[in-house]
Amino acid sequence: MKEPNVWRDVMNGLKTWARVNSPWVLHFNSGSCNGCDIEILATLTPRYDMERMGVKLQASPRHADVLLCTGPVTRQARERLIRIYEQMNEPKFVVAVGSCGISGGVFQGCYNVMGGIDQVIPVNAYIAGCPPRPEAIIDGVVKLLASLMPAQRDARLPQVEQEKAAIQ
Amino acid sequence: MENKITSESFTIPMGPQHPALKEPGHFQFTVDGEIVTRAYVRLGYAHRGIEKAAESRNWVQDLYLLERVCGICSHIHSFAYCLAVEQLAHVEAPPRAQAIRVLVAELERIHSHFLWMGVSAHEAGFDTLFMYSWRDRETVMDILEGLTGNRVNYSANILGGVKFDVDDVQAASIRKGLDFLEERTNHYLQVLGKDAMFLQRTRGIGVMTRAQAEVLGAVGPTARASNVMRDMRVTAPYSAYRQFSIRMMLDSRGDLEARFQVRVQELLESIRLIRQILDNLPQGELSVHLPRRIPAGEAAVRLEAPRGEVFYYIKSNGTDKPERLKVRTPTICNLNSVIRLAVGHQLADVPMILAGIDPCFSCNDRMVTLADERDGSERLMTWSELRQHGIDFYKQAAK
Amino acid sequence: MNNEEILTLAEQIVKSWDWKTEVSRSQPNQLDVNILNLEQFVPIVVGLRVKRLGYLSAIVGLDLGREANQLEVLYYFCEQSSMIVLHLRIPRQNARIPSLCEVIPSAEVFERELREMFGIEITGLKTIEYLYLPEDWPDGVFPMRKDADLTMVTAQTGKV
Numbered sequence: 109m110k111e112p113n114v115w116r117d118v119m120n121g122l123k124t125w126a127r128v129n130s131p132w133v134l135h136f137n138s139g140s141c142n143g144c145d146i147e148i149l150a151t152l153t154p155r156y157d158m159e160r161m162g163v164k165l166q167a168s169p170r171h172a173d174v175l176l177c178t179g180p181v182t183r184q185a186r187e188r189l190i191r192i193y194e195q196m197n198e199p200k201f202v203v204a205v206g207s208c209g210i211s212g213g214v215f216q217g218c219y220n221v222m223g224g225i226d227q228v229i230p231v232n233a234y235i236a237g238c239p240p241r242p243e244a245i246i247d248g249v250v251k252l253l254a255s256l257m258p259a260q261r262d263a264r265l266p267q268v269e270q271e272k273a274a275i276q
Numbered sequence: 277m278e279n280k281i282t283s284e285s286f287t288i289p290m291g292p293q294h295p296a297l298k299e300p301g302h303f304q305f306t307v308d309g310e311i312v313t314r315a316y317v318r319l320g321y322a323h324r325g326i327e328k329a330a331e332s333r334n335w336v337q338d339l340y341l342l343e344r345v346c347g348i349c350s351h352i353h354s355f356a357y358c359l360a361v362e363q364l365a366h367v368e369a370p371p372r373a374q375a376i377r378v379l380v381a382e383l384e385r386i387h388s389h390f391l392w393m394g395v396s397a398h399e400a401g402f403d404t405l406f407m408y409s410w411r412d413r414e415t416v417m418d419i420l421e422g423l424t425g426n427r428v429n430y431s432a433n434i435l436g437g438v439k440f441d442v443d444d445v446q447a448a449s450i451r452k453g454l455d456f457l458e459e460r461t462n463h464y465l466q467v468l469g470k471d472a473m474f475l476q477r478t479r480g481i482g483v484m485t486r487a488q489a490e491v492l493g494a495v496g497p498t499a500r501a502s503n504v505m506r507d508m509r510v511t512a513p514y515s516a517y518r519q520f521s522i523r524m525m526l527d528s529r530g531d532l533e534a535r536f537q538v539r540v541q542e543l544l545e546s547i548r549l550i551r552q553i554l555d556n557l558p559q560g561e562l563s564v565h566l567p568r569r570i571p572a573g574e575a576a577v578r579l580e581a582p583r584g585e586v587f588y589y590i591k592s593n594g595t596d597k598p599e600r601l602k603v604r605t606p607t608i609c610n611l612n613s614v615i616r617l618a619v620g621h622q623l624a625d626v627p628m629i630l631a632g633i634d635p636c637f638s639c640n641d642r643m644v645t646l647a648d649e650r651d652g653s654e655r656l657m658t659w660s661e662l663r664q665h666g667i668d669f670y671k672q673a674a675k
Numbered sequence: 676m677n678n679e680e681i682l683t684l685a686e687q688i689v690k691s692w693d694w695k696t697e698v699s700r701s702q703p704n705q706l707d708v709n710i711l712n713l714e715q716f717v718p719i720v721v722g723l724r725v726k727r728l729g730y731l732s733a734i735v736g737l738d739l740g741r742e743a744n745q746l747e748v749l750y751y752f753c754e755q756s757s758m759i760v761l762h763l764r765i766p767r768q769n770a771r772i773p774s775l776c777e778v779i780p781s782a783e784v785f786e787r788e789l790r791e792m793f794g795i796e797i798t799g800l801k802t803i804e805y806l807y808l809p810e811d812w813p814d815g816v817f818p819m820r821k822d823a824d825l826t827m828v829t830a831q832t833g834k835v
Contacts, residue, residue, distance in 0.1 A: 139322045143347025143428045146391065153394075153410035168658075183809040184321045214341050217332075218325040219818055219825045220809070239347065239428050323807040328818050328825075493730065493781025512756030574701075576751060576758060578732065587733040587751070604733040604785075612781050 130162035131253060134172035134196070138189050138225065140179030143239040144206035148176060151242040158246060169195035174249065177231075180208040180215045181222035193229045194275070201232045201252055205245060210234050230271045302659075304645040307623055310669075313649060315618040315626075317611060330601040335361060335435060335570055338598065345603060347428050348391060351384045352581040353603070354433045356588040359514065361435055363575040364592050365566050371516070371558040373437035378516040379553050380424065380432045382546040386457065387416045388582035388634075389539045389546075393464065396536070396631035400477050401667035405467070412460045419453045422446060437563025447554045454547050461543045468536050477670055478532035482617050482629040485530055492613040495606050496584020497542065498633045501527045501534035508580035520556075522549050535632045569596050581606055583634050607635050624669035627662055678757040681728060682706045685759045688722045709762045716763060717773050720750075724778060729754035731775070734785035736793040738821045739764075746770050746793055746820075765795070767820075774799035792819040 137145050151158040152165060166172045169192045181189060193202070204225040207213035212223035225231050235248035302321065306314035326345060330338045342357045343350040355377055362369060369377070390413035397405035417427045423446060424430035424439075432438050442450075468474060484494065489502040499506045507524045509517045525541040527534035572594040578587050584606030593599040610633040618626050623646075644657045657665075676684070682704070689696045689708045696719070697709035710716050723729065729752030737747040750761040763772060774797045775782040786797050787806040794817035805812065817823055 137322075139324060141322075141344045141347040141350070143344070143350070146347060147428060150410065150414075153414070154407055155411060155414045179322075180324065182321060182323055183811070184323070214344050215324045215326075215329070218329045219828050220323050220325045238344075241427065318804075320805065320807040320809060325818060328823075490730065491780060493779075512753075576705075576760075578753065585732065589733065589735045589749070589751075591737065600735075600737055602733065602735045608784055609781065612784055 130164065131173045131249070132164050132166045132171050133174045133176055133249070134166050134169055134192070135176045136178070136189060136192055138177060138179035138185040138209075138228075139182035139221070140206065140208050144178035144209070144237075147239045147242050148178070148205065148245060151245055156242045156246060158249075161246075161250075163246075163249065169193075170197065172196055173200060174252070175200065175202045176205055176245075176249070177202060177225050178205045178209055179225075180212040180218075181225055181228050182220050183222070186222055186228055189225075189228055198272075201256075202229055203233045203235060203248060203252060204231045205235045205248070206240060207236060207238045210236060213238060302644065304647065305618070305623065305626065306647040306649055308649040310622045310624070312618050312621055312623055312626065314647075315615045317615055319611075327601055327603060330598055332597065334596045335566075335568075335598065338601065339433065339435065340431070342601075342603070343429055343431060346605070348388050349384060349581045349583065349586075350429045351380050351432055352579055352586060354431070355381060355515075356577050356579045356586055357590075358433045358435055359579070360575040360577045360588045360590040361570055362566070363577065364570050364573050364590060366571070367436060367564055367566055369437045369515075370561040370564055371519075372441075372560040373562050373564075374516040375520070375553050375557055376438045376440075376442060376562075377433065378520065379442070379550055380420070380430060380438075382550050382553075383416060383420055383423075384430075385546050385582045386543055387413055387420065389543050390416065392539065392582075392631075392634045393536075396628070396634075399627040399631040399663055399666075400474065401663075401670075402474065405464075408460075409464070412457065415453045415456055419450050422449060434563055436566045437561070439562075441562055442554070442557065447557075450554060451551065454550060458544065458547050461540060461547070465537075465540050465544075468533075468540065473670070473674065475533065476674065477625075477628055477666075478536060481532045481625050482535075482614075482621065482632055483529075483531045484613060484617055486528075488616075489530070489613065492616060493609045494584075494613045495609045496581070496634075497525075497535060497538045498584065498610045498613065500525060501538045502530035503528045506585065508578050508585055512578060514577065514579060516553070519558075520549055520553055522546075532628055532632045539634075569594060570598075583607055584610060607633070611635065622669070623662070624666040627659070627666050676754075678704050678755060681754050681757045682759070684726060685723060685728050688726065688728070689719055691722075694719055704756055705758045705760060707760050707762060709764075713763065713765070713772065716761070717775065717778065719761070720775060721778055723752060723759065728752065729757075729759050731779050731782055731785070732758075734782065734789055736789045736795065736819060738767075738793065738819065740821055746795060748772060748789065748795070750775075770795040772797055776800060791817070793817050794820065 135148055150156060175196060204210055208215060209225045212221055215221045216223055222228055233248055233252040235245055237244055302318055304316040305312050326341060330341060333341060339354055339357060343354045345353045390409050394406040394409040420430055421427050424432050484502045486503045489499045489504045495506055503526055505511065505524060509522050510524045523545055525538050525545060527538050570592045572592050574591045576589045578585055586606055587604040589602040590598055591600040614629055614633050617629055621629065644659060644662050645654060646657060647654045685706050686698055689698060694715050695711040699707045701707050710719060732751045732753040735749040739745045739747055744767050745764050746767055748763045752759040765772060772795060774786055776799060783802065784806060786800050787802060789795055790797050791805050791808050813827060816828065818825065
């Protein structure tokens, strides 16, 4: 039972509002064919324009709230993916974009491939498609953010602690 | 009782050094001050073992596997695969199917060149051009989606032909889209020829002479910008390029500006060819039947992808699965050239030199290791930091 | 020169001197040259290069199988639409071929791929690092060989 603390609750509310309304997104390619990546980049371009919704693509893991990850995770990319995940600050969310990110896609069973992003790090949302349309990607990210509203977020905190312990 | 807030404390971001990251960078440059003295690239981040996987899938499954070698040039891969398998089966796709295959290939070239234009502009810091060219690219994506059902990974081919037809209504909408694209391409041609900041970053930079291009094995627009006459569609026409001929675009200067010019000229030529195909689409069937087991033998085909020559070798042992399948993509040929070119150039020019070959690997996450010759130190940078370095360098130079 | 002239000239070159080769035309526009003496491989390539016959488009490795106990390497030299294909057959154990890098610098990336995928030692190839395979790839496992044991590699998942 948390002790009531007005200051902490206000700060939490503010942070959540900032994250939900203006998430900073890091995009990582773990060995995909680039199909999903160009659709993610297309969401920045004038027709879809994710930035007008406050979603900003960031280059550094330390600034990011959401990790948009594509690809079936090759052996080389695995180390880097784990590093990036560890460098992100709590609370952080991982979105697996595309069939390869979900299960390895057509590359299931290939020798250099881990077989999906959730084989390496915990994933919060899956966006299916080969590749998913930009609208689908935006929709997936928006749905994830909607689930960040305070009630759901506080309920997630114990799970976050669990996942952190599993990584160590 | 634990205070859960501590797990959310924000850490101060550190600079370019990432002491926790011990893996090697994608790129390693040894520098003496600002000049690159040695360059090395580490591939393998997108190595998925496709050639091996192809041996345990049947001929039809492999079609879907090979489309996904590269999301940007997926059609040309499935086109090459189909041509090689049809050659093994001693079968030729009907003329209408071949014309439609070439139509989609040229549309893919247009989308790829617009994509590349935006990405290179982004590397130079011209985000406005990036946004404009990608907005224009949406037109060709719409055309492709209307024709094939998907924006990327069109899956237009089947073994023996194509899946869909082009009717008059679609042809009319394609023409309308092409008119718009042609107008925009002419605009970019003007911009690229006149903008001072852009020319400063491309004119006279990354020069590759004709002899160097031949020795280093460059292919595609990178080679044609150095006056090397390598274009599969012209020198070794395949499929419907035998009926619908295309002109090779060459440039003798060999610098980055030449590479831009060649690609933009190719856009105009592709638009012209598509119109010609639409006006003269042969009548007939869309596909021909292929047996489930392909006769034993070997076949090698070479096609012109947007980035250059793509080579496919297929060996069949008479069963329903390939014995051996080899894919040699154009970027591996051009990468060699760019690594050698970087030596002697300023570090600030490296992002543009790489963009000039239109590399077909992941565009965002590339770590760069910089080794300084003078003091022996090493540090890691992200690609975006390297890009920013180039942009800032030229901003200073312009003052 | 048209295709026929290119292939005829190439045929003359590979049959000249005392070079031990078997020549055939399996397909139109293609000349297949079976090189029987490994030591003559690089001189033959120099002979083709001096006449500017084709550029090296690809190097293809093949595993001919346990029974044949051989590997085969194909070198595709392409000029316009004609292809000159050099075939080298080598034993599976202690497979070794000379490098072309002194003659054709762009062969380096192809040879690196050949070496790591098939386990063929390429004498004269300077770069030792893997091209595509990751650093932690187990020694002695050559993925493209028919008898490659990939169970250890595919069985691992990456979960932390």
